[in-house]
Amino acid sequence: MTTPRDVVDRQIAAYNRRDIEEFVACYASDATVVQADGNRLASGHDEIRARYGELFDQSPALRAEIRNRIEVGSVVVDEEQVTGFVLPGMPPEIHAAAVYRVIGGLIHDVHLFG
Numbered sequence: 001m002t003t004p005r006d007v008v009d010r011q012i013a014a015y016n017r018r019d020i021e022e023f024v025a026c027y028a029s030d031a032t033v034v035q036a037d038g039n040r041l042a043s044g045h046d047e048i049r050a051r052y053g054e055l056f057d058q059s060p061a062l063r064a065e066i067r068n069r070i071e072v073g074s075v076v077v078d079e080e081q082v083t084g085f086v087l088p089g090m091p092p093e094i095h096a097a098a099v100y101r102v103i104g105g106l107i108h109d110v111h112l113f114g
Helices: 004-017 020-025 044-058
Strands: 027-035 040-043 063-072 075-083 093-103 106-113
Touching (some): 004 020, 004 063, 004 075, 004 093, 020 027, 020 044
Antiparallel strands (some): 027 040, 063 075, 075 093, 093 106
């Protein structure tokens, strides 16, 4: 059986490889990515693919390292250190928390803080 940890680990591995198709496959078709201020960064496979595909294309050294993790039922909370981030107006290194909710082996929503 796939655990929420397994799903998030698969997603992080795809992120670090910049494998957009494997990354998107970790998310439910109607998944949302929400910023700390409550604004939606992306919703659904097409928007997630577009948003992260741009990041992956522009950031050849992109890497997320999990510093700490808390797991409670279907929720995984990761403290992440992201390096090699290349997008206009963004710093190259980000210290963040990501709160993932996993249902049925897919990420249904992630809230990003940082």
